[in-house]
Amino acid sequence: MEEVVLRAKNMFKDFGATKAVVDVTIEVCKGCVLGLVGENGSGKSTLSSMIAGVYPPTKGEMTYLGKEYKPKSVLDARKSGIQYLTQEQGTIDGMTVAENIFLGEEAQFSKFGNVNMRKLNQHAREILNNNGLDYVDPSKPIEYYSFEDRKMIETARSLSQQPNILIIDETTTALSQKGRDRIYEIIAEQKEKGTAVVIISHALDEIEMLCDEVMVLRDGAYIDTIRRDEINPQIMRQKMIGRELGGLYYRGDVESTYEEEVVLSVENLSVDGLFSGISFDLHKGEILGIGGLSECGMHELLKTVFGAIKPTSGTVRIIEGGIHLTSTAVSVKNKVAYIPKDRDKESLFQATSIKDNIVAVSLDNLKTGMFILPKAEKKMANEEAARMEVKMQSVEQLASDLSGGNKQKVVLAKWLANNTKIFIMDCPTRGIDVGVKAKIYKLMDDLKHQGISILMVSEEMIELIGMADRIITIKGGKQTREFIRSANLTEADIIEAIV
Amino acid sequence: MRKQFRKIVPLAGLVILIAVFSLTTDGKFTSANNIRSIIMQSAIVLVAAVGTVFVMAHNNLDFSLGGACAFSSVAAYLISGGNMYLFFILCIVFGVLCGLLTSLIHIKGRVPAFMSGMCIMFAGRGIAQTAVASRSMLLVSATKLNNLWVFIAIIAVVFTIGFILFNYTKIGKYQKLIGTNPKAAELSGISISKYKMLAFIISGVTVGIAAWLTIIRSGSVSANTGLNLEIDVLLALSLGGIPMSGGSATKMRSVFIGTLIYFILNNGLTLWGLNANYVDIVKAAFFLFTVTISIDRSQKTLIE
């Protein structure tokens, strides 16, 4: 029924002492879309890299179109008909669009060593048009175009070579909704043509939508294959981490619940060039979500609310005491917290102990007389780290040694230590494994029930729908709509308001 | 393991120096008089270094020290007219003034701190030179304080207060956080300008005290008072293993270890009677060696 195009049997890959892939067998069929999912370090990228020719397996055999398959390089694999799209930049600066499209194949356009640019551009033009990229000029230098356009051009290049297998490795993460939609289209088209598609992604909803089959990997080993109708994010997650998620992932309730009392009021807030006229009230015990495209201004909005960016006009006020948040110091003093999107650069002190990170904003509370005693610091750090279940050797360890998820736990611990009443979070679960994500969601739920308020920006619609009491959407720096939490709220509803 | 090694190098260097000189000078190095000399010679740099640590911790260099020292001595001299207590207080006052100016130019004028420091250095030295050229500035009464116990007392008090402030109060702790990651510090509610200014003020206090000690040793204010103080302090701290870009690994003990290495080396080489032409080479070799090993290259990669 389904013709097997490639079979990789008993694949192993070691990097020094690290066993990235342990005895995995995978089959890719004509016209099928196969999803590969797993946490960071599960081996999914390594596996597909071996198929794409990036490096050879330590052990294992591959058969492609009935013959033994041992690609020497990515170019080799490409020539055989296996195209590989990744998250990073795949086109080369310093060359035109057309040159990039025909990279390595200029020979077909040259006579006696001179490349016929007109012909090159002509053919490139054709390829671009076939892939919905009419607006791209093949003779322009590639740097002229945005990251997304370049990714599309790269995709067009891959498709023009009529691949048998198309591997898409986390490509959609860096794209806008428009870009993602285009990729989905392409996948559907290729499936029709009979191309085998392998897609690797963290966005489980995407996987659910696109795939015929999903293979789950964990710690380099094969766990299970989920078929057609059984595919849903919950099952995938369960298999990815290997244990029951204790029932819920996001919040269990489907109603918007928060108290009447307003704790923070933003009025007509504007920063020239970024956003304008934003107003909203944050209530006690409320999780208020803010959604929008990456450049809509919402990230800067949060920084402005916290006091890190000076607004051109408008006010941010804490109702209790009527205090205006004019600087980060004022905010912190008033028990407001800010969790930046860029964890490593903006919220963590890398070459510093976990302890120093955790106590950083709470020093005033730790004082004995005029001084801060090491014993008090250690006590607080240990307590908070335990509360957040940070996986570490001791609080004296350097923060940089921790994994992404644990780093975020430390950041949260820091603010919890200060008895924060209002949290301002920017993409709090970005780049974090499913297990830790679940913990953070639970924490947010607990905080909400304690009467603590959360203002949250997220680029994951699902997260907003799953966690927020209300969602405000921002488009082009302006507020567009407000959605109330409900079981019927869908991504499509929100997306409409932000693009 | 590497990190541990890097931390001990300065201390090991000091211990080795002390051992080498003790064993090779027939007891001259360890004589009471010699130890007394070393303490008194190193006091000025030691005191100034305590304040400088605060500035270096938040990733700045204070180049104003020499000029500030000269200016403070001159201004204090002219106003106090020889009263040693008043002179002491005024030295500190003017030292703080220089520190404030340096930090204000840096923060408000958005000039890199090392440049604003140099402005103060040139201005201070220039003013001092002009003032000294117009009248003699002898302060013989100051020399009466040139004794071991005054110096030990000052060193002890300054170092203790510096140590406590640096390790047990916000003032010190925030310097380290700002040095490690200024963006994260700001987003943690730390007012960067305020704390940078505090660091420069503390540096100003210690340079004022250092100026006072210089006059006690010299008996007069001259155009060369405080010459090269900022370089000496920087060298001493480097020898003590202080990280160049500050941050959490900054330690107050670098002050003691580094300054002692510097002056013990100087003292020991003289006791040996090393051929004068080789002295600078030996010093340079020792400096390079210690500093190269102590530089923490790993810190560079962490904050990409």
Place this chain on the structure above:
Amino acid sequence: MKKLVSMFLIVAMLCTFAACGSSDDAGGTSPSSSNPAGDTTTDSGADKYKIGMIWYGNTDAMGGTFYAWANRAAEVLDVELVWALGSYTTADELADCENLINAGCDAIYFIPMDTAANLQLGNACQEAGVFWAISNRDIIDKEIYEAVYSNPYFVTHIYDNSYDVCKDMVKVLADEGYTKVCMISGDPTDAMMVDRNAGFTDGCKEYGIEILGTFQSSTDSAVIVDGVSNFLTLYPEMEAILAVSGTAGVGEAIISTLEGSGKEQGSIKVAAFDTFSGNEKAFEDGWLVTSCGGYTSECLVSFLSLINRVKGNEVSDSVTTLTLAPLLITSAEEMEIFSQYVDNPEVFLYSDEVIKSLVGSDVTANDYQAILDDWSIEFVKKAVGIE
């Protein structure tokens, strides 16, 4: 582990290096643990007297010359020298002094960079019971003078008598018939300059020369250039310029300003204290008519008298105070002799015999003064064996 071992190796290397290096030097200490190749003069530390030399540096003309002379004299007189170079402030000189005393020196010789240095180093020496001597600076502060002169360990004080030389320089101009001059004066708080200022002004008064204008000298050549240009503009009748100092670029600045002024070569005369580069050419071109310099003899005599005292010969029961008049140079030929033989580290103007003759129980203060009085171009010529 590797680093630890290599560190030990290097330190060990430094030790042996230092040990070898210092035993070459006429004044080195041999660390008791390593005494190379049978030094049969035995306890080389114990019997030889040690003199601590605090000196500004041995890379320039005067510095290098005295360094060479002193080392030679030490060999001849069988004493050990310990040098501490590079100090320019009292605090640094004091540190050197303390270290030298701790190193076991029996006497300290130095040039006080600042008047207070006399007091501070003098006290340190007195406390340690160590003799000391200075040269090249007068002490003008009364309080310090009294304190220091009552210090029983203060042996010798020699300073420049610039007063007479300055007057002589003015006389040279007067003899040529000049009557209108401008003056570049010295810092009135500097002991050296006070004498020179007085020498010039008194000399002018005595020989009937009018001083049209004055400005204070500076090590900043821009100040010199501006000042001289101003002189040329304001006083077209000026015939000569008196300068209290020519070092640190001052002399060069004066000459180059004159040369660039468009005036005829040699139409304005210069009488400058000290020597500077381009001296000879300036003489030949006719700009420079008289110059003076050469103080190293002061250093030597003070140093020798210190050795004398250390060896137990008391020349006087109070401080021996002497003065030296620097060499007066009045022609290009004399300038040539000066450049070649004075302040040249390879020329020893005082023979080993002379040096030996200045240390002994029968030596008197007059003997020292005689050496200083002898200091002249003729003496130099005789010493090197020219006509």
